[in-house]
Structures are given as structure tokens and as C-alpha cells.
Amino acid sequence: MDIAIIGCGFVADYYLATLQLHPELKVLGVMDRNTERAEHFASFHGLEVYPSIDALLADQRIQIVVNLTNPDSHYEVSKVCLESGKHVYSEKPLAMSFDDANELVEIAEKKDLQIVGAPCSLLGESAQTLWKAIRDKEIGDVYTVYAEMDDGLVHRMPYRKWFSASGIPWPAHDEFEVGCTLEHAGYVLSWLPAFFGPAVSVTAFSSEQIKDKETDFPLVKHGPDLSVACIKFKSGVVARLSCSIIAPHDHSLRVFGQKGILFVDDTWHYRSKVYMRSLFNIRRRMIINPFKKKIKLLGKQRAKIKFGGSQSMDFSLGIVELASSIQEKRLSRLSPQFSLHVTELALAIHNAGVDGSCYRVQSSFDPIDPMEWAI
Ligand SMILES: NC(=O)c1ccc[n+]([C@@H]2O[C@H](COP(=O)([O-])OP(=O)(O)OC[C@H]3O[C@@H](n4cnc5c(N)ncnc54)[C@H](O)[C@@H]3O)[C@@H](O)[C@H]2O)c1
Known part of the structure; x- marks a missing residue:
């Protein structure tokens, strides 16, 4: 195409x-x-x-x-x-x-x-493997998800030395002016509604904690560098998402259920391993299994391009899915309504402000299909 x-x-x-x-x-x-x-x-x-x-x-x-x-x-x-x-x-x-x-x-x-x-990481191996484990009730019913989207003190990193392959400087102004929630939260916000269905409310807080970021340019606006949100899904699951460019790098996701915990160390990495720890009782105590079980990643081993910084994301996967959906006369798995929903959640968290807000979500979407290799 x-x-x-x-x-x-x-x-x-x-x-x-x-x-x-x-x-x-x-x-x-x-x-x-x-x-x-x-x-x-x-x-x-x-x-x-x-x-x-x-x-x-x-x-x-x-x-x-x-x-x-x-x-x-x-x-x-x-x-x-x-x-x-x-x-x-x-x-x-x-x-x-x-x-x-x-x-x-x-x-x-x-x-x-x-x-x-974008992002299209939902179409990658980690998200699809985790999603199948949830559907297959590997940990029973899911109660809660904890997701982190922290990238460290970016304004103190040597970002002036970050250039793309053709020599374009990393756009620091967007990171600080648009803010880390709109820039990064989508990587998790696209996974959660796919797994648990539409969200109904977002209770959130967002703030700019570092007002004097040393930049070589005046900041026209100041995006939040910290946000915390509780997202309630129609299915009853609640997710807590923290997003910052303050706390050290952490893109982990943990799903807590009846029978155990499913987790991924890095939601930006399309082939990040998916693990499970089960819960069991010994005498008067409940134990979290100290040995984590690796869940075999679904999907065939794809060729990947290695580049620094953005892990090994396949940025084009979303365009491939859109092109296939047009050819097959169906909606893309990242359908317009789904993409709108993800945008609405990110905006609700970004806009929450220091007084916090409880936001009723307006958009919804029809359930989306897993990739055919992950059914
Ligand atoms: N930088 C990253 O690591 C990264 C990673 C993933 C996603 N993204 C996203 O990708 C998008 C672009 O980010 P970037 O890092 O490439 O920014 P950038 O500033 O390096 O590049 C954006 C380009 O768009 C051009 N542009 C802006 N408005 C335009 C218009 N109206 N018409 C034509 N050209 C226009 C600019 O001149 C600029 O060359 C953003 O939405 C960002 O969130 C960035």
C-alpha cells in the first residue's frame, strides 16, 4: 500500500x-x-x-x-x-x-x-501474550493493575546529544511543554482498555514538580511532569497509573488477580518477557511464589531493528495493521473509536491538575480482536 x-x-x-x-x-x-x-x-x-x-x-x-x-x-x-x-x-x-x-x-x-x-505496542508480542494469559484466567479474575511510566530526570540527562539516524535533535521542548503524560501514558493506556474494556471514570492528579528545568530555550507552556491516575473500567477492574519524568526509569506493569500476579518489566519493549507468580497458602500464611514462571511469548520471532532510547519498538506495526484492515474492509484493531478512547484517557489525566479531578469518560468502543496468532 x-x-x-x-x-x-x-x-x-x-x-x-x-x-x-x-x-x-x-x-x-x-x-x-x-x-x-x-x-x-x-x-x-x-x-x-x-x-x-x-x-x-x-x-x-x-x-x-x-x-x-x-x-x-x-x-x-x-x-x-x-x-x-x-x-x-x-x-x-x-x-x-x-x-x-x-x-x-x-x-x-x-x-x-x-x-x-499510535502507540501500537498493543499489537506486539508482550501485550498479546499478557492479554491471552488474562483471557485464559491464568490468575483468575483480575482485581487491579499497577502501571508505571517513569523516565527519570530527563531535563538533567544529556538530551542535547540525542540525535536520530539522519541527525535530527531530540525535541526536548515537546517533552517539557506537552508533558510526559501525553507523550508516554499511551503505551499503557492502549493496553488496558483492550484487556478490560472501556473505562468509565478517571480520578487523577497532575502537577509540574520541576518548574526550573534548565533548557536552552524558553518554555512556551509547562506540561505536567508527574501524574497519578486511577482508572475504573466498566468490567470492574481498576488500574493505577503513575507517569513522571522524575522517578527513575520504570515501565513495569503488574496485574493482580484472584490466584496470582502477571507482570511485564517493560511495556515499551514489544518482546518484554511476561511472567507469573502464583499465590498459595502454607499453614497460616499466604505466600507469593518466590519463583516466577515465564510465560512463553506468542508470535513468531520477528526481525527487529535495534536503536537506542526507544527500546525495540516496531513503530510501523500500527500502519501495517491499518493497511491490512483497509484491504480486508474491516476496522483496524486500533479502531478510530478505540484510539479516541485512549486519547480521552490520556487527556483526562494530563488535564487533572493539582486539585485533582474525577472525570466521566464519554467515549467507548466495540471489543477489539487479539492478533490472529494470539487467539
Ligand atoms: N521523539 C521520540 O522519541 C518519539 C517517540 C515516539 C513518538 N513520538 C511522537 O512523534 C511525534 C513527532 O515527534 P518528533 O520527536 O519526531 O518531533 P520533531 O519535533 O523532531 O519532529 C516533528 C516534525 O513535524 C514538523 N511539523 C510540525 N507541524 C507541521 C505541520 N503543520 N506541517 C508539516 N510539518 C509539521 C516539524 O517541522 C518537525 O520537523 C510526536 O507526536 C511525538 O509524541 C516521538
């Missing part, structure tokens, strides 16, 4: 690297409002440059536009793409407000198109 990319920044190099694993997707060209950057990126990867977004959208061969612009541009770029009849795969979040994200999904529905959002 023919695709095009808008936004030739840091993450675009990751997409290009992982697109090598998926020859069924062909990048016809790229575009960036920073023309110099687009030309540099295109020559590095041997691609064509579209001189404008209009020129890109006029190319009838393109079915999917991959929106890799900064979060503040997601809405306007996705909207014009949908209005021009293109399916959209957007980096997270779909938009910076629920109303804008909802409008994009409505436009897509009216035009019989799909807009779906």
Missing part, C-alpha cells in the same frame, strides 16, 4: 528504520513545513519530497498519511488529510483536546475512512 509521511523529525527516522521490515508498505514521499528538514530527511532515506501538503494530498496513489508532526499540529494536519479522502495513522495524541479528537473521528466516519493513533 502506498503511504506518505508528514513530519520529518526525530521519530520519523524510527519509522523509516522499521518500515524496512514491512515491504508491503511503500513510502511515496514525505513533507515537512520545514522544507530544509524535509529535503535532508528525504535525501538521507532516498525518498521524494512533496513541496506542500496540497501536493501530497493531490497524489491519488496515497491511501494512508502518517502524521508524525508535533502534538500541537496533529489536529490540523489529520483534519486536512481526512477531508482530502486519506486514511490517517497519527502519532499520539490524536489531538490536544477531546472535542478536536472526536471531530476527527466523526469526519473519518462520515467519509468512510479511518484515523487511528
